[in-house]
Amino acid sequence: MIARFRERFELRHDRARALKRQGTKIIGCFYGLAPKELVHAAGMVPVQLVEDRDARYEAKSGLLPFLCGMSKNLAGQIAANVLDYVDGVMVSTVCDTNRHMLDIWVHQRAFPNQWLVRAPAKDDEGAINYFTNELRRLAGELGAVSGTPVTDDGLRKSIALFNENRALLRRFYDARPTAGLSAEDAVYVFASALTSPVEEHNALMRELLASLPPGAPGSDPKLMLSALNIPMAVDVIRMAEKYGATVVTDDFTHNARYGSTAVPADGDPFRALARGYLRTVPAPGLYSFEDRAARIRDAMERAGARGLIYLIQLYCDAYALEYAILKERFDRWKLPHLRLEAEATPSSIEQLNVRVQSFVESLV
Amino acid sequence: MAEPDLKSIQKKVSAGASYRKIVAAAEAGAPICVASAGIPNEVMHAMGVCPIYPESLAAISAGIGKAGEFFDESRAHGLSNIICSYTRCGLGICWASKTAFGSIPRPNIAITDVNICCLHLTWWAYLEDHFTLPTFYMDMPATTDPGAPEYIDYYETQIREMVAFVERTTSCRLDMDRLHQSVRSSDLAGYYWKQMMALRRHRPSPMSFRALAGQILPLVTALGDQDAADFYEALYHQYLADAKEGKTPAQGGETYRLIWDGIPIWHHLQVINAFEEKGANFVWEPYTSLNWGNKTSTGRLDLDRPFHTLAEKYTNVWNNKPIAKRFEYFDQAIREYEVDGLVMFSNRSCRPMSIGQHELVQLITERHDLPVLIFEGDQADPEGFSWADARTRVDGFIEVLEGRKQRGRQR
Structure with a gap:
């Protein structure tokens, strides 16, 4: 059972390409603050852009030496065409490097579509109003790419699916210390959530939680x-x-x-x-x-x-x-x-x- | 009315004077605010709040070789050397409660922008947390379109909320007449600065980037203060006279006209002199020409709409512009300032200013056949910087420029 999480993470590029062959558009998220629900509600699959352990990527990145390995690794993956299945990338600012990688990707035309999430740093009413409008703008642009407009009902369903995923992960973390599971395997349980369709990951999580052996x-x-x-x-x-x-x-x-x-x-x-x-x-x-x-x-x-x-x-x-x-x-x-x-x-x-x-x- | 005397007014806006103003303000009971460099100083000035700018203090400390103890302080507090040297030095100054000039009063409040650099957010959150300072964040979401009306409107509400924050946490109140006066002074300072930058089109350009690196200080720390406006007016007239007389910092005459991209290397400003000694002069920098002054579409501040005009000015952030837009500025400057070469400072402390430089160079060299020298280093931390290596690079670059000049003459 647990091996399936690892497999989904390690074969994420192949699985994403298979989805794309079936006509599903894939949107890369860089990284945790990108609202994946919005991508999902537009009928596309959000996948987190994550680093691969392969030194060749960093060498290919062409980035400044004092930037983090994650950005260099991703830039190398792009240069090596590993992310050829990505139809667009959504960048939400966590740090200066992640925010300005977008500038380079736009310049390189690295992806067919690029979005910068203009997220406020606050959560007061003014910020929530601003961000609500920003999410509506993004939804319009995502819908234009996918051909599936983001509706209120569609977005509610997507929020419910991702909330279920969050709840399942919380249950997993509650159970994990006493479960018969290695720390390395546990990493792949959540890592696969970053790169798999949420419906698929929810189903796997339910199965795992029902069968988690005490250890x-x-x-x-x-x-x-x-x-x-x-x-x-x-x-x-x-x-x-x-x-x-x-x-x-x-x-x-x-x-x-x-x-x-x-x-x-x-x-x-x-x-x-x-x-x-x-x-x-x-x-x-x-x-x-x-x-x-x-x-x-x-x-x-x-x-x-x-x-x-x-x-x-x-x-x-x-x-x-x-x-x-x-x-x-x-x-x-x-x-x-x-x-x-x-x-x-x-x-x-x-x-x-x-x-x-x-x-x-x-x-x- | 007689023009202000440059020497006497310069003394009022120097780094030492700005330190003495902080001390005097605290003694007079004015609130002291730890402020980041990208917030509307005009409003603080109008409200009687006295700002301390850790970034400026870090640059000054590095410039006079007194930043070492502040870096030591930051290391003792667990800060990694990979963190921006302004942040490390600025926090060191806060922990030590002193600057290179002497001790500083305990601040009462803190205000920062959150967009020019993401680290500002975490840095000021630390100040709020560690020093239990009431802190206000001038929210400015990341964007690639800083001129969008709704974006400027959102920041305008932030300025109004900043006023409310200051009124809530101090006894200061905003007087609109004082705000108008403050914006008027700032507008004049920005106007004369812009006029000075335009003078650099003159051959030879009368200005040294090294001198400008110091003269820019009041644009960071004293906007709103009439002294700053008087200073830039007097400085402009001085440079105008210098231009008419054909003065130049380039020794032996201005042979090469260059662009510098990035923050000055504060700990080794003599790098600039090394160019000047060889007849090369910096005539344009995004740092001086686009980061400071009246960054509005008209180049002036709209005195009838002080909040809106400040919002337009402060949201116009160079780093928020796409590489293609940044290239347009370079392209225009190369033509208008008749530039012979570029020096790019790849600054490991300032990722927002350094990411995209390589791509910018590609675009520039595709359109203009110009040589490019890239320095890698840090704006305030001299660790790992070799003066001998820098000189060798400068010499090599000048040889390239000279070779091109000679080939041009032969054609």
């Missing part, structure tokens, strides 16, 4: 991993396990965070979507630090984790600054944590070995 508790110390880059995270999980630790829960941009808050289901669905995205998806500066730190602490408590690894991709200034802010609270709470900062390459990650080992040993 023996993992070895101590138990850890939580906060990360962004999926291949890097898998490397660090393996490294921690090598030294006897178990990663019992994690916090990526898109699992605990994306799944944490449902989009309101009442009233005007565009307005509901605006309320559901503004300052509710944890991203640096766009979310309360108090809440963010508390969520990490609470998730650790629920999962029985004694230490936190906060993994930053090199040159990701947004999360590097967020860490410095969260650190003050972690220190105050005496929450053991380890900040790791590395390039998303095997050789760079290998250098983290000693630090992970000593952190694990400090918790034993």
Whole structure:
């Protein structure tokens, strides 16, 4: 069962191409704040653009050396035609690099369609009004590309489907610490949500939750991993396990965070979507630090984790600054944590070995 | 009325003077606001709020070689070196409660923009969180069309909300007469700045980019203040006289006219002099010509609609323009300023200014047969910067320019 999540993630390009052959349009989302419900309501499939572990991509990217590996990797994938199935890309700002990658993609005509989500940084009435209008504008443009206009009813159905996905992911994270599931497998449960049609992922999740076997508790110390880059995270999980630790829960941009808050289901669905995205998806500066730190602490408590690894991709200034802010609270709470900062390459990650080992040993 | 005397007015708007104004304002009981450089200073000035600009202070600290202790402070607080050096140095200044000139008063409020650079949002959220400062965010969503009417309208509401925030958190109140006066002064400062930039079309251009890098400060920190308007008026007249006399900072005469793209390298401003020593002069930069001054469609501020005109000005952000639009500005400047070459500063601290430079160079070199020199480094942190390497690059670039000149003469 669990292998099917991994397969869906690892074969995401092939599966997307198969969908495209059937006439479905695919829209790339870069990244967590892009309103996928809108794409879905326009009859298209939103897929998250995520990094591949392949050094050739970074070499092909042609980007500045001091940009994060994720952007370089994606630029390399585009140069290598890996994303040839993407009919359009929707960029929602999390950091300067992700926002300005759009400038390059527009210049290169990398995708047939490009949209910048003009999302306010606030969530007051003025911001919600502005964003509601922006979502209506985007819906019009998406509908023009797909040929399926976004209707209120259609958008309500899409919101309900993605809310179901969020609820299923929440249930999964509640069950995960005591389930017989490896940390690496758990990563693919949410990672596949980023790249699969939501109906398909919901069905898989229901099946998984109905059959999740209870497992023996993992070895101590138990850890939580906060990360962004999926291949890097898998490397660090393996490294921690090598030294006897178990990663019992994690916090990526898109699992605990994306799944944490449902989009309101009442009233005007565009307005509901605006309320559901503004300052509710944890991203640096766009979310309360108090809440963010508390969520990490609470998730650790629920999962029985004694230490936190906060993994930053090199040159990701947004999360590097967020860490410095969260650190003050972690220190105050005496929450053991380890900040790791590395390039998303095997050789760079290998250098983290000693630090992970000593952190694990400090918790034993 | 006699023209203001440049030397005496310059003393009123210098970096040291702006520091002394902060101290005096705090002693007089005025609220001190930690402000980012992209917010309407005119409104704060009209309301009697005294701003502290961490980015300016970081640039000044780097320029006089006194940023080291602030970087050390930021490292001690867990800030990675990959974070923007303005942010690291600016936070270091806040933690240390002092600048390169002396101690600074504790701020009362904080206001930032959220679009010129995404890091501003997190940076000010940190200030709000760590120093428990009432903080206002001038919301300006990311866009590729900053001139859209609804976009300007949204920002206009932000300016009005900023006024409400200041009135809520301090004893300051907005007096519309003072706002009109403040916008009038700002308009004049911006107008004379624009006139100065136009003077650089003159052959030779009378201005040094190094001098301008310092002279730009009041546009960042003192807009609304009549002193700033007087300063730029006097400076314009000085440069006008210099242009008439054929003065130029380029030694031996202005042989090459160049464009600089990016923020100045504050810790090694002598890089600019290295060009000037070889007869090369910078005559246009997006940083000086497009980032500051009256960035409205008319080039003037509309004194009858102060909120709207400020909204139009502050939403006109260079980084929000698509690469094709940025190219148009370069293309026009290359022709109008008769440019011989480009120097691009690939700045690892400022991703918004650096991403797209490579693509811009491609477009420029496709249309104009110009040599391009790319520097990689950091605006405020000298770590990893080699002066000897920089000089070698400058020398090599000048040789390329000279070779082209000679081939041009032979034809």
